[in-house]
Amino acid sequence: MENENFYNRRKFLSSSAKGLLIAGLASSEILTSCSPGKKVTLEKSMATGFDQTPLPYSYSALEDVIDALTMEIHYTKHAAGYSKNLKEAAAAEGVPAGTSVEEILAKVSKYSTKMRNNAGGHFNHELFWKTMRPKRSNNVPQGALATAIDGAFTSFEGFKLQFANAAGSRFGSGWAWLILDRNNSLKIVSTPNQDNPIMDVAEVKGMPVFGLDVWEHAYYLKYQNKRADYISRWWEVANWDYIQNRYEQLIKI
Ligand code: MN
Numbered sequence: 001m002e003n004e005n006f007y008n009r010r011k012f013l014s015s016s017a018k019g020l021l022i023a024g025l026a027s028s029e030i031l032t033s034c035s036p037g038k039k040v041t042l043e044k045s046m047a048t049g050f051d052q053t054p055l056p057y058s059y060s061a062l063e064d065v066i067d068a069l070t071m072e073i074h075y076t077k078h079a080a081g082y083s084k085n086l087k088e089a090a091a092a093e094g095v096p097a098g099t100s101v102e103e104i105l106a107k108v109s110k111y112s113t114k115m116r117n118n119a120g121g122h123f124n125h126e127l128f129w130k131t132m133r134p135k136r137s138n139n140v141p142q143g144a145l146a147t148a149i150d151g152a153f154t155s156f157e158g159f160k161l162q163f164a165n166a167a168g169s170r171f172g173s174g175w176a177w178l179i180l181d182r183n184n185s186l187k188i189v190s191t192p193n194q195d196n197p198i199m200d201v202a203e204v205k206g207m208p209v210f211g212l213d214v215w216e217h218a219y220y221l222k223y224q225n226k227r228a229d230y231i232s233r234w235w236e237v238a239n240w241d242y243i244q245n246r247y248e249q250l251i252k253i
Pocket of ligand 1: 074078125213215217218
């Protein structure tokens, strides 16, 4: 198929590779269920549901990189709105119960603009909250992710420069992403509005390892027009434990 999406391709590659079954199942679990009542594998637990999950820290926990008022408005107003509107769109457009947000995103061109904006917005923010934690010094990736970053971008410093360039040069509202593409290569991309690289309409497709929100609502109270300052300070609150774990799960799919 012309527009074979990332998930189908990955599922095909996994199940046709010499082993199995288990790899194929694991990837389909991400697609088919995020129901908390069912048996949850680590892979399945990565699938995103339609409700907001609780913020894993207080609104003030990311001070002074991201201020408490920004966090509160961002979580309780902006992100809450995406979740609410996603649920409305899903009901109106006949999305079956138990569908993950990732499944919708992978064929988002078949849905409305409301679905695109809000399924995207909800997924992006659910991931964003988890990839932050209270700031710490010398906050750098470790392990397999650190090795992969060095391989793809020469060094962590080189990676941060390229990432900052993608985030800083995104015109208007959008996101910068570190993704795993179809070949399991790390790439830096950016998307407009609430789009993301899982979408079948994305220019470069892949699975987000993490993303940085560069909408003005994410930083304007503290940084005003100085987006570059927000980007350069964000690394202090990056939750590398979460991001590394996500990377290690994604490369197995
Ligand atoms: Mn946002």
